[in-house]
Amino acid sequence: KQEVTQIPAALSVPEGENLVLNCSFTDSAIYNLQWFRQDPGKGLTSLLLIQSSQREQTSGRLNASLDKSSGRSTLYIAASQPGDSATYLCAVSGGQGGSEKLVFGKGTKLTVNP
Amino acid sequence: DGGITQSPKYLFRKEGQNVTLSCEQNLNHDAMYWYRQDPGQGLRLIYYSQIVNDFQKGDIAEGYSVSREKKESFPLTVTSAQKNPTAFYLCASATSFYNEQFFGPGTRLTVL
Numbered sequence: 001k002q003e004v005t006q007i008p009a010a011l012s013v014p015e016g017e018n019l020v021l022n023c024s025f026t027d028s029a030i031y032n033l034q035w036f037r038q039d040p041g042k043g044l045t046s047l048l049l050i051q052s053s054q055r056e057q058t059s060g061r062l063n064a065s066l067d068k069s070s071g072r073s074t075l076y077i078a079a080s081q082p083g084d085s086a087t088y089l090c091a092v093s094g095g096q097g098g099s100e101k102l103v104f105g106k107g108t109k110l111t112v113n114p
Numbered sequence: 115d116g117g118i119t120q121s122p123k124y125l126f127r128k129e130g131q132n133v134t135l136s137c138e139q140n141l142n143h144d145a146m147y148w149y150r151q152d153p154g155q156g157l158r159l160i161y162y163s164q165i166v167n168d169f170q171k172g173d174i175a176e177g178y179s180v181s182r183e184k185k186e187s188f189p190l191t192v193t194s195a196q197k198n199p200t201a202f203y204l205c206a207s208a209t210s211f212y213n214e215q216f217f218g219p220g221t222r223l224t225v226l
Binding site for chain 2: 004031032034036041042043044045046049089091093094100101102103104105106107
């Protein structure tokens with residue numbers, strides 16, 4: 001059974017700092033990995049999707065990497081801003097048996113202090 | 115504007131009542147999903163549908179029911195059999211399975 005872990009559960013940084021959020025998964029036979037952002041009381045916003053054949057994806061100040069063999073992904077946020085404060089979730093699809101369902105981690109709550 | 119809408123934003127249910135949560139998308143997506151989110155837990159899949167008139171149970175389907183009569187609509191009914199329905203419910207859609215999922219704004223259900 002695929003399990004997704006995100007460490008740390010919470011992170012507080014000063015504005016302007018570069019930071020890395022971590023995501024690990026137990027079954028490396030994934031189809032893709034998706035990073036989301038969730039603001040309090042809101043739905044999820046898709047940030048980046050990495051297909052299993054890709055090593056990284058970039059969007060603005062965000063860069064996500066994927067290492068399937070080690071079951072890890074990182075989300076790098078450059079020059080953090082208070083507006084980046086939110087909970088960041090990663091999710092994977094696939095795994096042995098070809099599950100089409102997304103399995104989510106519990107998220108990392110990021111606070112960027114002005 | 116293209117997107118996913120959920121209604122209502124807040125819903126209150128009395129014990130023993132069935133309630134229906136609406137999810138509509140105008141993205142022309144084939145796949146649609148319902149998730150439940152509880153504090154301190156990851157999202158858990160309730161039901162999903164790959165195509166009209168077809169749907170599959172997710173990990174926590176007991177006490178819930180769905181229908182998919184139209185491509186753009188995937189309503190979720192929370193029945194009285196669901197013993198702990200208080201949660202935040204999220205609907206999502208994708209062009210097809212294994213593709214990027216897009217989420218609606220959510221419905222917060224509270225049992226009185």
